[in-house]
Amino acid sequence: MDKYLIVGLGNPGDEYAVTRHNAGYMVLDAFAKASNIVFADKRYGFVGETSIRGRKVFLLKPTTFMNLSGNAVRYWLTKENIDEKRLLVVSDDIALPLGQFRLKASGSNGGHNGLGHIQQLIGQGYPRLRLGIGSDFQLGHQIDWVLGRFADEELQQLQPVIDTAVKIIPSFVLAGIDVTMNLYNKLGKGCQKVLPE
Secondary structure (H helix, E strand, C coil): CCEEEEEECCCCCHHHCCEHHHHHHHHHHHHHHHCCCCCEEECCEEEEEEEECCEEEEEEEECCCHHHHHHHHHHHHHHCCCCHHHEEEEEEECCCCCCCEEEECCCCCCCCHHHHHHHHHHCCCCCEEEEECCCCCCCCCHHHHHCCECCHHHHHHHHHHHHHHHHHHHHHHHHCHHHHHHHHHHHCCCCCCCCCC
16 A cells, blocks of 8 residues: 655644644644544654545654654654655745745755754655745744744634645645646645735
8 A cells, every 4th residue: 555644844732832833733733633533642743644545644743843853754754664755744934925835846944944854864855845934033033933823813824825735635645746736836826815905
């Protein structure tokens, strides 16, 4: 049976819930809720399992904290013998405005500590879905920004992106990264709420 690993990056603990750095967790929680998947506390992370048309899909929310996310990803790839091309990592991205997203087949970590640690351990040839959280912070305050909670109006802007990300996961599993990029990246700039002038 073909196996896939979908990873949502974030930090464990109530104090980090609904923070910008936990956008990956939020996508996996939404996908799990829509599919009636329950997470279990396992080695290096909260893990859920499902199947999509005969393909086994593991959902992973690492509990290693962001800077050591690669430990969890490498462990579960190895444990389940999953090729990195069948890995999809969902993360936040300050380089994209809130309400936008970008799906890529591979690439650099863009300064993201979680992606950086994964890259150290398995390379950069894995697909990733980056959700924009904006960069409305003063120089030197990036950590405060990413660990800050989304405001209610920000969550309203983020919700269409989360909804789209939930659809991207089965597309990635069934159709592959290239088809899914072609289908969804054109929407990546259009998930924002259009605000009146």
